[in-house]
Each structure stands twice: as structure tokens, then as C-alpha cells.
Amino acid sequence: MQSIELRPPYLILIGDDDDPTYAKTGFGIVHWRRDSVAGQLRFDGCPLDLGVPDMTVAQAAAAGVRTLVIGVAPIGGVVPDAWWEVIVEAAAAGLDIACGLHLRLADVPEVRDAAARSGARLIDVRVPPAGIPVGTGRKRSGKRLLTVGTDCAVGKKYSALAIHKALEDAGRKATFRATGQTGIMLAGSGIPIDAVVADFVSGAAEMLSPDNDGDHWDVIEGQGSLFHPGYAAVSLGLLHGSQPDAIVVCHDATRSEIAGWPGYEPPSIPECSERNILLGKLTNPNIRCVGVCVNTSALDDQARSDYLSAIRHATGLPCLDPVIDGCDAIVGGLG
Amino acid sequence: MQSIELRPPYLILIGDDDDPTYAKTGFGIVHWRRDSVAGQLRFDGCPLDLGVPDMTVAQAAAAGVRTLVIGVAPIGGVVPDAWWEVIVEAAAAGLDIACGLHLRLADVPEVRDAAARSGARLIDVRVPPAGIPVGTGRKRSGKRLLTVGTDCAVGKKYSALAIHKALEDAGRKATFRATGQTGIMLAGSGIPIDAVVADFVSGAAEMLSPDNDGDHWDVIEGQGSLFHPGYAAVSLGLLHGSQPDAIVVCHDATRSEIAGWPGYEPPSIPECSERNILLGKLTNPNIRCVGVCVNTSALDDQARSDYLSAIRHATGLPCLDPVIDGCDAIVGGLG
Numbered sequence: 001m002q003s004i005e006l007r008p009p010y011l012i013l014i015g016d017d018d019d020p021t022y023a024k025t026g027f028g029i030v031h032w033r034r035d036s037v038a039g040q041l042r043f044d045g046c047p048l049d050l051g052v053p054d055m056t057v058a059q060a061a062a063a064g065v066r067t068l069v070i071g072v073a074p075i076g077g078v079v080p081d082a083w084w085e086v087i088v089e090a091a092a093a094g095l096d097i098a099c100g101l102h103l104r105l106a107d108v109p110e111v112r113d114a115a116a117r118s119g120a121r122l123i124d125v126r127v128p129p130a131g132i133p134v135g136t137g138r139k140r141s142g143k144r145l146l147t148v149g150t151d152c153a154v155g156k157k158y159s160a161l162a163i164h165k166a167l168e169d170a171g172r173k174a175t176f177r178a179t180g181q182t183g184i185m186l187a188g189s190g191i192p193i194d195a196v197v198a199d200f201v202s203g204a205a206e207m208l209s210p211d212n213d214g215d216h217w218d219v220i221e222g223q224g225s226l227f228h229p230g231y232a233a234v235s236l237g238l239l240h241g242s243q244p245d246a247i248v249v250c251h252d253a254t255r256s257e258i259a260g261w262p263g264y265e266p267p268s269i270p271e272c273s274e275r276n277i278l279l280g281k282l283t284n285p286n287i288r289c290v291g292v293c294v295n296t297s298a299l300d301d302q303a304r305s306d307y308l309s310a311i312r313h314a315t316g317l318p319c320l321d322p323v324i325d326g327c328d329a330i331v332g333g334l335g
Numbered sequence: 336m337q338s339i340e341l342r343p344p345y346l347i348l349i350g351d352d353d354d355p356t357y358a359k360t361g362f363g364i365v366h367w368r369r370d371s372v373a374g375q376l377r378f379d380g381c382p383l384d385l386g387v388p389d390m391t392v393a394q395a396a397a398a399g400v401r402t403l404v405i406g407v408a409p410i411g412g413v414v415p416d417a418w419w420e421v422i423v424e425a426a427a428a429g430l431d432i433a434c435g436l437h438l439r440l441a442d443v444p445e446v447r448d449a450a451a452r453s454g455a456r457l458i459d460v461r462v463p464p465a466g467i468p469v470g471t472g473r474k475r476s477g478k479r480l481l482t483v484g485t486d487c488a489v490g491k492k493y494s495a496l497a498i499h500k501a502l503e504d505a506g507r508k509a510t511f512r513a514t515g516q517t518g519i520m521l522a523g524s525g526i527p528i529d530a531v532v533a534d535f536v537s538g539a540a541e542m543l544s545p546d547n548d549g550d551h552w553d554v555i556e557g558q559g560s561l562f563h564p565g566y567a568a569v570s571l572g573l574l575h576g577s578q579p580d581a582i583v584v585c586h587d588a589t590r591s592e593i594a595g596w597p598g599y600e601p602p603s604i605p606e607c608s609e610r611n612i613l614l615g616k617l618t619n620p621n622i623r624c625v626g627v628c629v630n631t632s633a634l635d636d637q638a639r640s641d642y643l644s645a646i647r648h649a650t651g652l653p654c655l656d657p658v659i660d661g662c663d664a665i666v667g668g669l670g
Contacts, residue, residue, distance in 0.1 A: 261472055
């Protein structure tokens, strides 16, 4: 498959960040892919701790680490010099460098030269692979589930990861398919679908979930929303190329406006489900909605229970908060 | 506006092509923008004739020509050496070079160097301008009409050009907005919307038709189809960003399958209209369908008349072949 591929085990660079929200990629990798993580690299005095062994670049190289993952966003957006020193050291030691920042690693001469000498790969997870074809619409073997959203940032990535975990826990064959830079860092592979040229979005989604065993589920991270005035094109191309047999609608219980787009309301959950089914039928006539995932972190227990019950009643589907409840109820209903 | 801009008058390079279908851009510019064309450059023995004066590069430069437009696709896909000699000569003489081929002009060292010395611009009309933002969904002033299709290659560009001409003939304020490489060559400006990164498609469409007078119509060239398994993402981003007040459905009377996508049927004309209205309402609740343009070139007179009558009856809208009938009937019904 043509996609970005990270080679484990990883050393995760945390540097000296002190705000956990800036290190969410690092924490996420440890949470979802603990087996891929050999250690963390922290500078003196760094208060954050991913709960994995501290390592220098030299220790990591000696221990067989293959990739330095930049697991943080620099506060203020500028990568500090101390980080560059470590990145160059790792590249010189032959470690691949995986980076989700907006810069391009190869644009930094010291990094580029060190990697060229050692043979290390520079992996910008925001840059799609080359040679993505136009979508064919050809039906592929295997099963696919796509998380879709009423808006951006409503838990589509988390829900897909949790559904994948529930499938694996149930002994089912499943693969998480990442479509955004954080998801790619967590999964170790994927395609940043929103960075693909528009003509090739559905083709990229087709490439991301190739033919598979009849009882295998690809669980595909959704992007944007069909109801988003800026990003609906990405969502539609991903829907068409993914050809999902099943969709799960993701929502944030407190979202009353498309975040950052004043005047635009998110759809109701049934409306979101119906619209995705209507448009998804183009490439998979058997598409159906199998559940609803809601971020209820802002609700108290009673409000949360009432909210989920009401949606369960309105849709007749499993409705849950994946962080609190897990996704067994959804996975149990899959064919 | 950030868009590709060609400076007239043009010298159109035909070279020694002998098949009019390969020279459709050249013929199209002369048909739609005769005032922008100073002449054509043909090699000895070229049987094609655009019906405009023959000129050498030197004559064109002396006559104030600003741009050499490559008005043909090379047969076999490889640009012959004789063309490159003329292109370099034109760039050296200070003429901008406008090219719709898949190659990049700046990748040819002789062209790049000649242009750098003279100050000529190298304009690859397949390459979008830099700095396209995410779509805001903000309502803009002025009126917009978008041609939408049941498939690719059903006359969306031609219909938009014909509607624009009918508006101008009626003394209305109107601008044709090009979204593909041929349309950009014809219009002298535009954005190749299918080459924009997916996240920015609706933003590009917003940029292409900025705020305008309340009685001004932007007539926007449609791309692809919402029913196309490969290209629907482009169509949706263009629909959302264009915020059309009016759509015109374009169809080919003989099309029974999405061209090149076996097993996919084009929608009926009412279905295509309804789907575009349903999705277009996100950014313009007042969107409506104002007409149907059909390519009936494969039908005889009786069949053509019956076909158009049946659609007129089913939709209650003006229904015509823009090549045969012009678009006055559609424009007459615009508010």
C-alpha cells in the first residue's frame, strides 16, 4: 500500500514542554500503541512524563529504536534550537524522524544532510505520498466502518481508535486507518487525506483501505463533516472512497455552532446519519449507521445519561461516550 | 483577486498539429474571446487555421502581443522540439507563456532562463495560485450561477460561457469564472479548482467569485458531478464555495453510464437538480435550479425536440441545447 509508514520502536521527543495539551500526540501514542514505544526524550527539568523510560539518542540507537517521533507541538510555534540539536543527532544516528508540524524536515539543511549521510528517512506526516490515483469506485472485499461527524473536533479519531480496540478485544480482524497527522502518528501509517489534491481524495481513501478478508474490518478515521462550509469536500471524498458498510456518527454534546464558523449550526444526529447514508450509497448501496459516539465530558452524570438515552430512543442505535463506555455496544451489533 | 491572470493580446501557438480536436483551446479562445487574439503561429504546412492573422514571434512582439498561448495539445503527449524553439524565442522577447499541459514550464531550463532574463511570466494554468484559504461560508454580495453536471464532459464549461454571453447580450452585468485549465485559457483568468488541496476547495471557489454589485452575475464553470465516484469532492467544494443563487443542470442526451466508470449510472436531471439544491442550501438557502442544458448533438431534429420537451415538462424549467438554441431562455428567467 502506498501510504506513510513509521517504523517502530519509537523514541518520543518531549523536550521541555510543560503543557500536556501540547504533548497530546506523545500521550496518545503511549495510550494506543504502548508496544511501539521504547522511550521518551525529555530535557532537564521537563515536568511532563509519558510514563515510559527516559532515553538519550545514543541509548535509543543502541536499543534498536528505529524512529524519533516529535510528539509535541512547540509552544509559540517555533521549534527551539535544543530540539533541532536532538533531531540532527537522531538523524545522524540513523533514526527516521517523524514530524507532524507544518514545517518540512528536509527544508532544514542540517537535518537533511545528517539523514542523507545515515540513510535515515524524514517523514512529514502532513505530506501525502506521491502517485495517488483518481478514485475508481470499484467495490473492494472486506468490511469498512467510517466515523463521520456533525462537525470537526467531535471525536471521530478517538471513536475510530476505540471501535478498533473493541473489535480487537473481541478477537475480530480489524485495522485502524488514519487519515490525519495525529492519527498517522498514533497508527504508524496512513494518509493525510485533507492535504491530498481535490481530484484524488476518493482515490486516496480507496488506497488507504485496500481489498481484505471478508471478515476483516477497516476502521477509518473520519475527517470534517458533510455539513461544514469549509471542509465538506474532504468528508465527501473520504466517504465515497471508503465505501463504508457502516458509519458511526460522532458528536459533541455541547456543540451548538460549527466551531469557528459563526452562524452555521451542526446538524442533528439523525440528519447527519441520513445525509451520509444518502451520499454514501453512491459507492456502497448497503451503507448503514450502526451507532452514535458522543463527547459528554461537559455533562454531569444525570445529564449524560438523559442525553444518551434520548438519542438512543430517537435513533434506535447504540449511543455512548467512547471515553467512558468503550465501544463494545457498537461492535456487538456489527455483522 | 488571487487567481491566474493572462494578459492579452495573445499569440496562439498551433505549430503543425493537423487535428482540430487537439487545437480546441485555440479554436475556443478565438470563438469566445476574439478581441483578445492578435494572431496565430503556425509552422509551414500546418493545415489548421483559426481564422486570425499569421504572425512570427518577432511580429507579435512588435505588435504589442503580451502572451504566447499554447493553444494545442501535442499529439502523442510529447512537445516537439520545434515548439520549444518558438516558446524560448517568445519568452526571450518578453512574452508571457501560458500553458495548459501537464508539464511545468519552469522545469525546462531554456524556457526558465529566457523568461528570467526578459521578465516574462511562465503561467501553468493547471497550477493553483498560492495562499488559498479555507472556505469561510460568509455570504457574499452579488449573484452567482453555477453549472452542475450529471457527469464530467457534459457541457458545463460551454453552458457557462453561453449563459455569460446571453447575459452580456442582454446588457446585464456578468463575469465568466473559469475553474479548469481550458476555461482559464478562454477567460484569461481563473483557478484550476480540481488541482487545489482538498481542504481549500471551497475557499478557492470563494476567492474566485468575490463580493460584487447586487445586480452582477458571476457565471461559474462547474466541475465533475456530485454523482461521480472519483470527482464528487471537487463538485461539492465548488458548490459550497460558490454559494450559487442559481444552478443550471448540464447533461449529455446519449450518456447512459458515467464516462469511464463502468457500472455507475448518471442521475436523472431532476435527481441531479435536487441533490445540488439539498447540498447547496448549506451556504445559500435560496439556491434554485433555473434551467437545463443538454448536449443533443447525437440526436436528429425530431428526437432532439422530443427529448427537450420531455425534460421541460418534467422540470417546468427552460431546457435547451446551448450550442443550437443559445441561453436566452435561461437568462430571461433570472431575477
